Amino acid sequence: MSSKTILDLRGVISPIDLLKCKSRLKSMEQGDLIEVMLADLEVVKDLIVIIKRSGDEILYKKKSMDCICLGIKKGSRTYTK
Numbered sequence: 629m630s631s632k633t634i635l636d637l638r639g640v641i642s643p644i645d646l647l648k649c650k651s652r653l654k655s656m657e658q659g660d661l662i663e664v665m666l667a668d669l670e671v672v673k674d675l676i677v678i679i680k681r682s683g684d685e686i687l688y689k690k691k692s693m694d695c696i697c698l699g700i701k702k703g704s705r706t707y708t709k
Contacts, residue, residue, distance in 0.1 A: 632661040638695050642671050649675060653684060656702040661687070664698045672696045 635652055637645040649664055656662065666672050672689070675698065679686050683703030690697045 632663065634663045634665065636665045637671075638665055638667040642668065642674075645671055646674055646678065650678060653682070653700065653702060658702055658704050660702045662700050662702070664700060665695045666698070667695050669696065672698065 633652070633656075635649060637648060640648065645666065645668075652662065664675065666675070676686060676689075679698075679700060685701045685703055687699035687701055688697075689699075
C-alpha cells in the first residue's frame with residue numbers, strides 16, 4: 629500500500645540533505661510517495677541525478693516562494709552506480 633511522506637530539508641546543509649533523502653528513499657516500500665522540500669537549487673539538481681540513476685520516479689517539481697518541492701515515487705530497484 630502506498631503512503632505519502634513529507635521530508636522538509638530546508639536549512640539542512642549539503643551533502644547531509646542528499647544523504648537524508650537517499651536514506652529515506654531506501655527505507656520506503658515500492659509505490660510509496662515522498663515530497664522533498666529543498667531550498668538550494670543545486671541540491672535539487674544533484675537529487676534529480678540521483679533519482680534518475682535509481683528505479684525511483686520524479687512525479688513533479690514545484691517552486692514556491694521559499695523552497696522547491698520534488699514529488700518522488702519509490703520504484704522497484706535499488707540504487708546503482
